[in-house]
Amino acid sequence: EEQLVESGGGLVQSGRSLRLSCAAAGFNFDTYVMHWVRQAPGKGLEWISGISWNSLVIGHADAVKGRFTISRDNAKNSLYLQMNSLRPEDTAMYYCVKDLGTQQGIGMDVWGQGTTVSVSS
Amino acid sequence: SYEVTQPLSVSVSPGQTANIACSGEELSDKYTSWYQHKPGQSPLLLIYHDTQRPSGIPERFSASTSGNTATLTISGTQAMDEADYYCQAWDTSTAGVFGGGTELTVL
Numbered sequence: 001e002e003q004l005v006e007s008g009g010g011l012v013q014s015g016r017s018l019r020l021s022c023a024a025a026g027f028n029f030d031t032y033v034m035h036w037v038r039q040a041p042g043k044g045l046e047w048i049s050g051i052s053w054n055s056l057v058i059g060h061a062d063a064v065k066g067r068f069t070i071s072r073d074n075a076k077n078s079l080y081l082q083m084n085s086l087r088p089e090d091t092a093m094y095y096c097v098k099d100l101g102t103q104q105g106i107g108m109d110v111w112g113q114g115t116t117v118s119v120s121s
Numbered sequence: 122s123y124e125v126t127q128p129l130s131v132s133v134s135p136g137q138t139a140n141i142a143c144s145g146e147e148l149s150d151k152y153t154s155w156y157q158h159k160p161g162q163s164p165l166l167l168i169y170h171d172t173q174r175p176s177g178i179p180e181r182f183s184a185s186t187s188g189n190t191a192t193l194t195i196s197g198t199q200a201m202d203e204a205d206y207y208c209q210a211w212d213t214s215t216a217g218v219f220g221g222g223t224e225l226t227v228l
Contacts, residue, residue, distance in 0.1 A: 044219060045158070045222065059213055103214065104214035106211070107173075
């Protein structure tokens with residue numbers, strides 16, 4: 001069974017850093033594009049970062065560009081999100097997501113259960 | 122940056138057809154995905170590549186794209202289909218922009 005398990009969320013003060021991790025199992029992790037998607041309380045889904053299988057293609061949403069960095073370690077079947085200079089508006093549930101595509105996004109077919117990040121002012 | 126818009130809510134009677142629209146500039150030039158999201162659950166991929174259903178998704182979920190609008194169609198809508206629905210347009214190679222979401226009510 002394809003599975004994604006996020007960790008690393010928590011309560012942090014504004015301006016501090018946090019690193020999210022995602023452990024993948026049940027599929028060939030080194031084949032697919034991976035993403036981070038978040039949902040703030042009472043709001044919709046927001047794509048924030050994506051990375052191709054070989055880490056050569058990386059994208060970040062404007063809202064996090066320059067503050068967040070996505071990376072992956074295919075040898076460890078793991079995806080990461082380094083979040084710096086956190087703001088209260090970054091408070092959200094963060095999902096690790098697998099894509100059907102290998103080099104570009106096609107559709108997000110496997111989602112983790114999410115990890116909660118809360119940023120206090 | 123690219124944006125797509127959806128209606129905030131759609132209502133449908135059980136057994137009827139629900140249509141949820143998603144609009145964006147030159148949307149037909151981009152691939153569109155659709156997701157169902159129920160409270161307390163992770164989102165579920167319903168459609169990718171504009172019209173393709175992943176295995177396990179019922180045939181009553183279908184989609185189309187024409188011009189600047191993509192449409193998700195739910196035929197024979199059931200009470201269990203009550204959820205938020207999101208369209209997603211693939212802007213650049215790894216950037217998938219979500220619409221604001223549509224709350225579907227079955228009443």
